[in-house]
Amino acid sequence: MARDLSGIVLIGADSLIGELGGDLTALKTEACLPPASFDDPDAMISAEAALCFFELAAERLDCPDFGLRLAQRQDLAVLGPLYLMMLTTATVGDALHLLAQYLRLHSSSLVVGFTRNREGALIDYAISFSHEHDDRQVIELGLALVTGFVRSRAGPDWYPLYAQFRYGAPTSATLHRRAFGTEILFGQERNAVCVDSATLRMPMQSPGAAAHKLAVQMIRRRDAFDGGALSPRVEAAVRARLAYGQTCSAETIAGALGYSVRSLQRGLAEAGSSFEAMRDAVRADLARKYLVQSHVSLAEIADMLGYAQPSALTRAFRRWYGVSPLRYRRDARP
Structure with missing residues (x-):
């Protein structure tokens, strides 16, 4: 079964690779990404090829925090109507729950989980299919974007209660601390950030009822189309x-x-x-x-x-x- 990923995951990667002295064409070729992969961010690309591309970029450029660097060039606004619908929810928690429910419409190969716990909620991020690639770059990119979205609502000094990752600690965690704060756990059972209860209850600044209605209609039409x-x-x-x-x-x-x-x-x-x-x-x-x-x-x-x-x-x-x-x-x- 073909596994696809939205081309939005590549936004900014070309300029980052250039700044790091890499050869974008060579990386695309080695990862089997089509030459025009960066031309249309709305196009779907092979998830296997995208995972391979990120893995190769980190390795060839000797940049183990490639995903975190790329997150500084992106935000969740690239999700279009889903992002608009998130903005029209009542609270930050509602927005994150909506993201977990509908991200699959943008990329069936990604899954966001929203699970309440005693501290607030765990927001986890995973690849939805079995693969042999080192997926830490895509995982860190996704969790950094989710964290950035919450920070844009809660204030620039906000950090999750903790972040946790399945893999071992990197040699340098400077960018990890910048993205997630000081409470970072490695070698854990899942990749996730914990958002505190007070932040989950924070109100969103809604663009208005008309925008909410439009966003809901767009998402539901896409969901119906994706039903098969x-x-x-x-x-x-x-x-x-x-x-x-x-x-x-x-x-x-x-x-x-x-x-x-x-x-x-x-x-x-x-x-x-x-x-x-x-x-x-x-x-x-x-x-x-x-x-x-x-x-x-x-x-x-x-x-x-x-x-x-x-x-x-x-x-x-x-x-x-x-x-x-x-x-x-x-x-x-x-």
């Missing part, structure tokens, strides 16, 4: 729930997407898949990433992925990869 793309939506929903250790059954996913269980299963069958197969594939991908990119224990991974015991995860992991989880973790790390 069921498999990516199910995969993204499964990935989001498993990332938080939430119950992930056909019933919960169908309810979250507005389907009956029968309609969900029928739609997936027509696409040549099933809910069980899709959940199994997402579990396999997340288990591998948790083992390699974080220091989370096997028992914690099993619990997050919905297994009653670590032994059940071990059996599943052997079926997926032919080795035990601990052996895989040991062999994958330098």
Whole structure:
């Protein structure tokens, strides 16, 4: 299944690469991005190629904070009607919840989660499909843009309560602290920022009822047009729930997407898949990433992925990869 990403993710990358002394044409060629990728930000591009492009840019330019630097040249206004609709919500929390609900209409390969907790809400950011690329540049770009949006409402001195990332700490975290503050955790189970309750309750400055009505109509028309793309939506929903250790059954996913269980299963069958197969594939991908990119224990991974015991995860992991989880973790790390 083709995975697409909106070309808006590339805005500003050409000038940044030029300033860093890089060869944009060579990077596009190596990543298999079409030559005209930067000409139309509204065009859809291959998500695999985009992930490869960001990974190569950071590596070839010796710029491990490439995504954070790019975030300084972008903002969420590039989301067009979705951004306008966010501005017309009552509170910052409502705007973030809306972003989590509708970002898929811009890029089915990205998923934003909005989960309430005791401190406020966790806003997490993830790639919605299995891949082999180092995705930290895209993840940091996305979370920095979300943080920047909140800061534009809460004031220039606002920072999330904390930010957390799956991968290990970089050699230098200067730009991370500039973007997210001093409370940054690495080697965690997810990529997320925590927004405090007081900030979530802050009112948005609404452009007015007419603008809100127009934005809602545009988003709903696009949502209706996108309705046939069921498999990516199910995969993204499964990935989001498993990332938080939430119950992930056909019933919960169908309810979250507005389907009956029968309609969900029928739609997936027509696409040549099933809910069980899709959940199994997402579990396999997340288990591998948790083992390699974080220091989370096997028992914690099993619990997050919905297994009653670590032994059940071990059996599943052997079926997926032919080795035990601990052996895989040991062999994958330098």
